[in-house]
Amino acid sequence: xxxxxxxxxxxxxxxxxxxxxxxxxxxxxxxxxxxxxxxxxxxxxxxxxxx
Amino acid sequence: xxxxxxxxxxxxxxxxxxxxxxxxxxxxxxxxxxxxxxxxxxxxxxxxxxxxxxxxxxxxxxxxxxxxxxxxxxxxxxxxxxxxxxxxxxxxxxxxxxxxxxxxxxxxxxxxxxxxxxxxxxxxxxxxxxxxxxxxxxxxxxxxxxxxxxxxxxxxxxxxxxxxxxxxxxxxxxxxxxxxxxxxxxxxxxxxxxxxxxxxxxxxxxxxxxxxxxxxxxxxxxxxxxxxxxxxxxxxxxxxxxxxxxxxxxxxxxxxxxxxxxxxxxxxxxxxxxxxxxxxxxxxxxxxxxxxxxxxxxxxxxxxxxxxxxxxxxxxxxxxxxxxxxxxxxxxxxxxxxxxxxxxxxxxxxxxxxxxxxxxxxxxxxxxxxxxxxxxxxxxxxxxxxxxxxxxxxxxxxxxxxxxxxxxxxxxxxxxxxxxxxxxxxxxxxxxxxxxxxxxxxxxx
Numbered sequence: 001x002x003x004x005x006x007x008x009x010x011x012x013x014x015x016x017x018x019x020x021x022x023x024x025x026x027x028x029x030x031x032x033x034x035x036x037x038x039x040x041x042x043x044x045x046x047x048x049x050x051x
Numbered sequence: 052x053x054x055x056x057x058x059x060x061x062x063x064x065x066x067x068x069x070x071x072x073x074x075x076x077x078x079x080x081x082x083x084x085x086x087x088x089x090x091x092x093x094x095x096x097x098x099x100x101x102x103x104x105x106x107x108x109x110x111x112x113x114x115x116x117x118x119x120x121x122x123x124x125x126x127x128x129x130x131x132x133x134x135x136x137x138x139x140x141x142x143x144x145x146x147x148x149x150x151x152x153x154x155x156x157x158x159x160x161x162x163x164x165x166x167x168x169x170x171x172x173x174x175x176x177x178x179x180x181x182x183x184x185x186x187x188x189x190x191x192x193x194x195x196x197x198x199x200x201x202x203x204x205x206x207x208x209x210x211x212x213x214x215x216x217x218x219x220x221x222x223x224x225x226x227x228x229x230x231x232x233x234x235x236x237x238x239x240x241x242x243x244x245x246x247x248x249x250x251x252x253x254x255x256x257x258x259x260x261x262x263x264x265x266x267x268x269x270x271x272x273x274x275x276x277x278x279x280x281x282x283x284x285x286x287x288x289x290x291x292x293x294x295x296x297x298x299x300x301x302x303x304x305x306x307x308x309x310x311x312x313x314x315x316x317x318x319x320x321x322x323x324x325x326x327x328x329x330x331x332x333x334x335x336x337x338x339x340x341x342x343x344x345x346x347x348x349x350x351x352x353x354x355x356x357x358x359x360x361x362x363x364x365x366x367x368x369x370x371x372x373x374x375x376x377x378x379x380x381x382x383x384x385x386x387x388x389x390x391x392x393x394x395x396x397x398x399x400x401x402x403x404x405x406x407x408x409x410x411x412x413x414x415x416x417x418x419x420x421x422x423x424x425x426x427x428x429x430x431x432x433x434x435x436x437x438x439x440x441x442x443x444x445x446x447x448x449x450x451x452x453x454x455x456x457x458x459x460x461x462x463x464x465x466x467x468x469x470x471x472x473x474x475x476x477x478x479x480x481x482x483x484x485x486x487x488x489x490x491x492x493x494x495x496x
Contacts, residue, residue, distance in 0.1 A: 003198070007212050008053060010194035011090075014186045015060050017255075018081065021182055021245050022067050022074060025175070028245075031071060032117070034173040 054091040061087055065104065072111030076170050077183045079104045079163070083460050084187035086220075089213055105159070112170055120478055121169045126410055126470050133403045134161040137354075140396055144353020153354035157458045164463035171471030174432070175244065180468055181436075182245055185236055188461065189259050191219055192229050196262025199269030202312075219461055226275030227450030228461055229263035230282055234289070234439035235465075236260055242432040268311060271318050274453045281449045285442045289435075329366060334386045334453075336362040341385060341394040351397030358382045388451035404457060408448055411469050415441035418476060433476060440469050 025031055035043070061082075068075035082088070082101050112118075137157060144150030171177050195211045213220040219228055240256040241248055267275020283300055290296040308316070321328040340360045344352065352359070361381040368375045385391040392401040418437035422430055447462055456462065 002201070006197045006201070007194050010190055010197070010212070011053070011057075013193065014190035015056075017246075018183065018186050019060065019063070021179070021186070022064065022077075024245050025074065025179055026067060026070055028175060030173055031073060031175045031179065032173065034175070 057087045057091050061100065065107070068107060068111060072108075072115045073170060073176055073179075075104060075108040075111045076167065077179060079108045080167075080180065080183050080464055081187050083160075083163070083464075084184070084219060085190055086213070086217060089215070089217060105163075109166065112166075116170065117172065118169075120172065122474055122478070124168065124470055124474055126407060126414070126466070126473075127165050127168060129403060129407045129410070130161055130165045130466075133400070133407065134158060134165070136400055136403065137161070137396060140351050140353040140400070144356070146353070146355045146358055149358065150354035153458075156460075157354070160458055160460035160463050163460065164467045167464065167467035168470040168474060171468070171475060174475070177436075177468065177471055177475060178239075178242075178244060180464075180471070181235060181239060182243070184461070184464055184468070185232060185239060185259075188219065188228060188232055189262075191225060192259065192262045192266060195225065195229075195269055196265040199265040218459070222270030223272040223274055223454045224456050224459060226267040226270050226272040227278055227447060227454055227456065228459070229266040230275060230278035231443040231446040231450070231462075231465075233260050233263055233282060234285075234442040236263070238432075238435050238439040242435060268315055271315055272454075273319060273322050274450050276319055276322070277453070278446050278450045281446050282442070285445060289438055289442070329364075332364045332366045333362065333380050333383055336364045336380070337383045337385060338387060338390050341390045345393050345397060349397050351393075351395050351400055354395050356394050357385055357391075385455045387453060388455055388457035391455040391457045407466070408444065411444055411466055412441055412448075414473050415444070415469060418473060422476075433472070436472060440465065440472065444469070 061078075064074070064078045064081065068078055079101070082104055088098070088100050137154065141147075141150045141154040167180075171180065191211050211220045211222070211225060216222075219225050236256050236259055239246075240253055243252060246252050264279065267279060287293055287296065321331065337357065337360060340362050341357070344356070344360075348356075360383060361379065362383065363377065363379050366376045366378070385394060389401065389404075392404045396404070415437040419434050419441065422434035422437070425431065425434070443465060447456075447465075451457065
């Protein structure tokens with residue numbers, strides 16, 4: 001009985017955290033594309049010129 | 052009830068992959084470590100979930116992922132060579148049927164380790180993989196840690212969620228892996244972005260480290276104690292206040308000893324006097340047998356070659372007054388990854404295995420040195436991650452001396468993480484090199 005409670009607690013805690021992590025990952029664009037420092041600098045220059 | 056929750060969780064996990072295919076990759080890592088299909092009693096048991104997600108991950112990458120800057124590194128080539136070589140020895144194995152059984156999961160672990168770095172294109176992916184590896188292992192470690200604290204330990208009797216000796220659910224394997232991931236847990240506490248550093252993250256990380264430290268006590272695996280010793284020495288490189296750390300560690304050890312169960316301390320004492328211990332004496336005899344076997348079979352006997360051993364063991368007298376005894380054993384496992392490689396894959400296999408691991412240690416050391424003193428905030432995570440992966444790797448290599456885990460999939464995922472980090476950094480350097488003249492980026496992986 002006590003064993004089952006401990007097992008379920010461990011599974012619930014870690015799986016809950018994985019679920020939360022996945023939820024947050026779904027909202028992050030930098031999971032698939034990362035702006036390199038060079039591109040970031042270029043974008044900044046472009047923005048300045050446009051302004 | 053647990054079955055339903057696990058099924059719902061797994062379906063939701065797979066569903067996220069259809070939004071972002073990289074999440075299939077994480078899903079397979081989770082399935083490979085936690086084996087939810089084994090934790091449930093019906094339904095999941097009968098579906099080859101592992102294979103389905105494996106295929107989804109590969110198809111998802113082939114069809115949708117950006118492959119422009121995917122590069123094959125030297126260490127991935129080593130893995131390909133090892134895979135091919137193991138395939139050859141399986142065909143000519145001494146025990147063809149048993150060898151096929153081991154090959155059936157080894158090839159998957161190796162193919163996965165070759166594939167995984169190709170998907171690690173962004174920093175967030177590297178972090179997400181580390182996080183899923185940690186949380187998956189945590190589901191076993193937390194249960195084991197609490198049971199140990201509640202007094203449920205004992206050699207071979209601590210139940211880690213699952214009753215069979217599958218993957219990380221085997222006591223000695225989990226003890227080694229649990230200690231090997233501690234540096235990575237501590238890295239995550241300071242450098243995570245999915246769960247940014249705050250008091251809750253720190254609390255969870257420290258509690259998890261404590262659970263990991265309890266596991267070797269609960270499983271009474273002597274390897275675990277050796278691994279903790281290695282970890283405490285390695286940590287000297289990472290901590291800021293060394294004298295304070297040494298004092299604290301010594302104090303903690305002194306306080307902890309009276310709380311350890313007597314069965315644990317008496318078992319640990321056999322490390323010192325191993326010749327009077329049956330398990331250790333048999334181990335040494337099997338290693339001697341393997342050494343001789345490799346002389347006659349330099350290309351190895353294929354997986355499970357140990358089954359043919361017959362050893363005569365001489366056990367020394369014990370302190371309790373038992374005289375020296377001699378007994379015979381047969382078909383005893385290697386209990387050492389190095390002898391496992393030597394016996395099963397011969398000298399070429401052992402050489403590939405050593406090259407794979409040593410190149411990892413060297414690669415991480417290079418990264419660590421190059422980024423140790425960086426002033427750029429966005430590079431601050433690189434050196435600590437390289438250090439954490441390197442320390443975990445050293446702990447695994449030392450633990451491997453006494454446990455036969457040469458093909459443990461979890462470790463290959465950590466190697467994939469190392470390769471992914473190295474190739475990511477190299478790519479990044481190439482992109483920025485026009486701006487900041489640096490040494491030409493060499494192959495790190």
